[in-house]
Amino acid sequence: MVYAPKIIRTAVAAMFFVAGLCFASWASRIATIQQKLNLSDAALGGVLFALPVGLMISLPLSGWAVTKIGSRKVLAAAISTYGLMLVTLGAVTEVYQLVLCLILFGISSNAANISVNTQAVATEGLYSKPIMASFHGVWSLAGFVGASIGTFMIGKGVLPAPHFAIIAAITIITVIVSWRYLHNDHTPASTGPAFVMPDKSLITLGLIAFCSMVVEGAMFDWSVIYFKKIILAEKGWIGAGYTACMCTMASGRFVADRFAARFGLRRTLQVSGTLSAIGLLIAVLFPSLLTAIIGFMFVGAGISSVVPMVYSAAGKSTTMQPGAAIAAVSTIAFIGFLIGPPVIGFLAGAFTLRASFSFLAVMAVAVVVLSTKAKV
Structure with a gap:
C-alpha cells in the first residue's frame, strides 16, 4: 500500500x-x-x-x-x-x-x-x-x-x-x-556491492562534514570551559554559551530546508560555514559575556544544517547506494567529532584556549572553501 x-x-x-x-x-x-x-x-x-x-x-x-x-x-x-x-x-x-x-x-x-x-x-x-x-x-x-x-x-x-x-x-x-x-x-x-570506494565528490562531502563536526564536537565539550576560564562568567552563566549554541542549532535545522530550497545546497553550506567562523571570531576577539553568547549563537546556527545537508547530498550519490554513501560520509564526519575535543585540549595546552578556538574558526572557513568546490 x-x-x-x-x-x-x-x-x-x-x-x-x-x-x-x-x-x-x-x-x-x-x-x-x-x-x-x-x-x-x-x-x-x-x-x-x-x-x-x-x-x-x-x-x-x-x-x-x-x-x-x-x-x-x-x-x-x-x-x-x-x-x-x-x-x-x-x-x-x-x-x-x-x-x-x-x-x-x-x-x-x-x-x-x-x-x-x-x-x-x-x-x-x-x-x-x-x-x-x-x-x-x-x-x-x-x-x-x-x-x-x-x-x-x-x-x-x-x-x-x-x-x-x-x-x-x-x-x-x-x-x-x-x-x-x-x-x-x-x-x-x-x-549490489555494499563496499565501494567513495568517489571524489563523496570524499569532499565527508570533509565538509568533518570540519563542521570538529567544531560541533568542540562546542559540546569545551563551551562551558571557555565561558569559565576565558569569559570568567559567574557560576550561573557558565553554561550560557552551550545553551545558546544548542538552541540556535536546533532552531536552525527547522529553517535550513527553506533556505536551501531558495538558495541551493552549496550556498547553504557556504553560509553555514561563514556563520560559524564569524561566531567563533566574535567569541575569541571580544571575550565578554554578551558578545560570547552572541558568538556561540552564530556557531550553533552555522553547524545546524551542515550534516543534514551533507547526508542529503550523499544519499543522492550516483556511484553508491544511499545507505553505503551515508555510512562513508558519516565515517569521515565522525572522525572529526572524535578528534575535535582532544585537539582543542592539545592546542589549549600548547598555546591558549582562545588560540584553540581560533583553530575552530579555520575549520569553519574550510567548510566554506570545500563547499565552493563540492559538486552539490
Missing part, C-alpha cells in the same frame, strides 16, 4: 525523535550512574570511550546491513535495540558491564543513525523541496525533551533503570506504530 508523503514523513520523524530521546536520556543520567558505580572523573572518561568504540565498529557494518537488508528492517531492529540497551545501562552494577553495554549502545546508535538518514533521503525524494534538516531538528528537539524528563526523574529520585524502561517502552511502541509507514527499500536493486 502506498501512503501519503506526509504520513511517511511523520513516521520517519518519529524515528528521529525516539533516537534523540534515547541518547538524551542516557546523557541526562551519566552523573547518577557515575555515583552509583563510584567512578572518578578520570575513570568515567575512560569508560565513556566505549561509546565511540561501538560507533566506529558499527560504521562499516551499518552501511552493509542497510544495503543488503534494507533501511526499514535495520532501523526497526536498531532503534528497538537502542531502547533495550538503554535499560541495561540503567541496570548495570559493575564497571565491565557498563563498558560492554556502552559498546552495544554505540553500535545500535550508529545503525539507527545510518538507517534513519537513509529513510530520510528516500522521504525527501517524495517532495520537491529539501526536508532533511527538519528531521535533524526533530532529533534536537527530542534532546531537549529527554534532558527535561531526565531532570524531572532526578528531582523525583527515580532510579535510572525504571526511567530508562519508560523511554524504552515509548521507543518500541513508536517503532511498532511507525513500521508500516516506513519505506520498504529492500529491492533487487539493493543487492
Whole structure:
C-alpha cells in the first residue's frame, strides 16, 4: 500500500525523535550512574570511550546491513535495540558491564543513525523541496525533551533503570506504530556491492562534514570551559554559551530546508560555514559575556544544517547506494567529532584556549572553501 508523503514523513520523524530521546536520556543520567558505580572523573572518561568504540565498529557494518537488508528492517531492529540497551545501562552494577553495554549502545546508535538518514533521503525524494534538516531538528528537539524528563526523574529520585524502561517502552511502541509507514527499500536493486570506494565528490562531502563536526564536537565539550576560564562568567552563566549554541542549532535545522530550497545546497553550506567562523571570531576577539553568547549563537546556527545537508547530498550519490554513501560520509564526519575535543585540549595546552578556538574558526572557513568546490 502506498501512503501519503506526509504520513511517511511523520513516521520517519518519529524515528528521529525516539533516537534523540534515547541518547538524551542516557546523557541526562551519566552523573547518577557515575555515583552509583563510584567512578572518578578520570575513570568515567575512560569508560565513556566505549561509546565511540561501538560507533566506529558499527560504521562499516551499518552501511552493509542497510544495503543488503534494507533501511526499514535495520532501523526497526536498531532503534528497538537502542531502547533495550538503554535499560541495561540503567541496570548495570559493575564497571565491565557498563563498558560492554556502552559498546552495544554505540553500535545500535550508529545503525539507527545510518538507517534513519537513509529513510530520510528516500522521504525527501517524495517532495520537491529539501526536508532533511527538519528531521535533524526533530532529533534536537527530542534532546531537549529527554534532558527535561531526565531532570524531572532526578528531582523525583527515580532510579535510572525504571526511567530508562519508560523511554524504552515509548521507543518500541513508536517503532511498532511507525513500521508500516516506513519505506520498504529492500529491492533487487539493493543487492549490489555494499563496499565501494567513495568517489571524489563523496570524499569532499565527508570533509565538509568533518570540519563542521570538529567544531560541533568542540562546542559540546569545551563551551562551558571557555565561558569559565576565558569569559570568567559567574557560576550561573557558565553554561550560557552551550545553551545558546544548542538552541540556535536546533532552531536552525527547522529553517535550513527553506533556505536551501531558495538558495541551493552549496550556498547553504557556504553560509553555514561563514556563520560559524564569524561566531567563533566574535567569541575569541571580544571575550565578554554578551558578545560570547552572541558568538556561540552564530556557531550553533552555522553547524545546524551542515550534516543534514551533507547526508542529503550523499544519499543522492550516483556511484553508491544511499545507505553505503551515508555510512562513508558519516565515517569521515565522525572522525572529526572524535578528534575535535582532544585537539582543542592539545592546542589549549600548547598555546591558549582562545588560540584553540581560533583553530575552530579555520575549520569553519574550510567548510566554506570545500563547499565552493563540492559538486552539490
